[in-house]
Amino acid sequence: xxxxxxxxxxxxxxxxxxxxxxxxxxxxxxxxxxxxxxxxxxxxxxxxxxxxxxxxxxxxxxxxxxxxxxxxxxxxxxxxxxxxxxxxxxxxxxxxxxxxxxxxxxxxxxxxxxxxxxxxxxxxxxxxxxxxxxxxxxxxxxxxxxxxxxxxxxxxxxxxxxxxxxxxxxxxxxxxxxxxxxxxxxxxxxxxxxxxxxxxxxxxxxxxxxxxxxxxxxxxxxxxxxxxxxxxxxxxxxxxxxxxxxxxxxxxxxxxxxxxxxxxxxxxxxxxxxxxxxxxxxxxxxxxxxxxxxxxxxxxxxxxxxxxxxxxxxxxxxxxxxxxxxxxxxxxxxxxxxxxxxxxxxxxxxxxxxxxxxxxxxxxxxxxxxxxxxxxxxxxxxxxxxxxxxxxxxxxxxxxxxxxxxxxx
Amino acid sequence: xxxxxxxxxxxxxxxxxxxxxxxxxxxxxxxxxxxxxxxxxxxxxxxxxxxxxxxxxxxxxxxxxxxxxxxxxxxxxxxxxxx
Numbered sequence: 001x002x003x004x005x006x007x008x009x010x011x012x013x014x015x016x017x018x019x020x021x022x023x024x025x026x027x028x029x030x031x032x033x034x035x036x037x038x039x040x041x042x043x044x045x046x047x048x049x050x051x052x053x054x055x056x057x058x059x060x061x062x063x064x065x066x067x068x069x070x071x072x073x074x075x076x077x078x079x080x081x082x083x084x085x086x087x088x089x090x091x092x093x094x095x096x097x098x099x100x101x102x103x104x105x106x107x108x109x110x111x112x113x114x115x116x117x118x119x120x121x122x123x124x125x126x127x128x129x130x131x132x133x134x135x136x137x138x139x140x141x142x143x144x145x146x147x148x149x150x151x152x153x154x155x156x157x158x159x160x161x162x163x164x165x166x167x168x169x170x171x172x173x174x175x176x177x178x179x180x181x182x183x184x185x186x187x188x189x190x191x192x193x194x195x196x197x198x199x200x201x202x203x204x205x206x207x208x209x210x211x212x213x214x215x216x217x218x219x220x221x222x223x224x225x226x227x228x229x230x231x232x233x234x235x236x237x238x239x240x241x242x243x244x245x246x247x248x249x250x251x252x253x254x255x256x257x258x259x260x261x262x263x264x265x266x267x268x269x270x271x272x273x274x275x276x277x278x279x280x281x282x283x284x285x286x287x288x289x290x291x292x293x294x295x296x297x298x299x300x301x302x303x304x305x306x307x308x309x310x311x312x313x314x315x316x317x318x319x320x321x322x323x324x325x326x327x328x329x330x331x332x333x334x335x336x337x338x339x340x341x342x343x344x345x346x347x348x349x350x351x352x353x354x355x356x357x358x359x360x361x362x363x364x365x366x367x368x369x370x371x372x373x374x375x376x377x378x379x380x381x382x383x384x385x386x387x388x389x390x391x392x393x394x395x396x397x398x399x400x401x402x403x404x405x406x407x408x409x
Numbered sequence: 410x411x412x413x414x415x416x417x418x419x420x421x422x423x424x425x426x427x428x429x430x431x432x433x434x435x436x437x438x439x440x441x442x443x444x445x446x447x448x449x450x451x452x453x454x455x456x457x458x459x460x461x462x463x464x465x466x467x468x469x470x471x472x473x474x475x476x477x478x479x480x481x482x483x484x485x486x487x488x489x490x491x492x
Contacts, residue, residue, distance in 0.1 A: 336448035
């Protein structure tokens with residue numbers, strides 16, 4: 001039996017990706033979770049993992065080629081007999097597909113000509129955008145690389161170009177003129193990164209009716225516990241306050257499952273676990289928000305090491321596809337940047353974003369006494385289509401309660 | 410123990426933590442976190458890097474003494490002399 005390995009969707013803002021490097025060649029054995037390719041998503045080079053175990057039969061897309069999400073990249077022989085006698089089944093299907101062509105011979109088509117299966121040429125995001133704008137995507141004039149339809153093409157089809165639009169170089173043109181698949185081009189990366197962030201955040205503000213709640217959390221107990229814990233540890237095993245706060249956030253999200261998941265096709269889809277997106281600002285500008293998988297189940301040491309690893313790989317551009325694809329709720333911690341309050345913009349299709357500010361000493365009244373305490377302001381931006389402020393408030397209250405017992409985190 | 414001078418250790422570690430910055434161009438009394446845009450994870454990696462190079466484990470309570478290049482050198486010189 002054979003399966004197809006397709007260009008994965010590495011985040012809601014990704015429409016296409018470029019193969020930067022193949023880590024496998026025909027004949028190589030692969031196991032589920034192996035890194036088989038490096039893909040440039042415009043934001044970063046991502047190590048892409050395969051979901052199949054088997055032998056690589058054929059590579060369909062060469063290095064340097066930019067293809068839409070869902071495009072078959074390789075054929076994998078899985079070695080097991082097909083139960084229904086069909087010659088091929090799609091392995092990972094981010095978009096609805098027809099079965100690929102039977103493998104009676106070599107498949108030169110994806111390399112040389114346009115793709116044959118119309119749906120595969122459009123990402124979910126594009127199809128939804130076209131639907132939203134009342135555009136028949138099959139009739140859109142494609143200006144993207146290799147004849148692919150870009151977001152701008154869809155927008156142009158919905159609205160005849162005005163003089164202003166004619167003057168401005170479109171994002172699609174900018175993409176088309178960029179050299180592809182070459183690493184080490186920070187200047188261009190920052191341009192594509194800004195564009196990817198712009199697209200996603202514009203979509204967030206356009207589509208998501210945000211509500212905001214905030215609460216001040218007394219961190220005295222947590223800070224004392226952390227200080228005492230770290231005093232007994234060598235540098236490499238010390239915990240940052242961020243580790244405590246991320247763990248507490250994951251547990252709070254578990255208590256409020258309506259905030260942990262995705263908004264897809266006018267309905268809420270609960271997350272399959274607490275995959276905590278962590279907004280990591282890159283030193284060269286921009287940010288990515290990869291996932292800490294099942295963060296609620298990690299102990300603090302595991303979470304701290306995972307956070308260090310994730311931050312480091314985010315900054316050196318070596319994130320994995322599974323980390324980019326599936327955060328269910330995101331945390332952005334701007335405490336290090338010295339601000340008290342974060343007013344978050346949700347990462348679509350997620351439905352909530354938690355913002356953490358700087359830990360500052362403030363006057364704090366407790367049992368009729370005023371004292372100076374370390375305080376963190378936690379905010380939550382929620383998608384009003386999915387939940388109401390009451391649910392957001394409950395999550396922040398739970399977060400506060402959890403941080404009062406750091407030894408239990 | 411290392412043959413590197415405290416200055417070398419600090420500059421090499423900073424270069425590792427903030428590869429796109431030029432630590433050598435830093436003013437000796439400029440605030441490191443501010444000038445190099447180090448967040449708490451970067452700073453932790455800085456302290457871990459010093460430990461890896463010199464075997465000197467800097468306790469958390471001493472972090473405030475590592476605020477500038479000059480203060481780092483002063484601190485590390487003192488600690489290396491103890492060994």
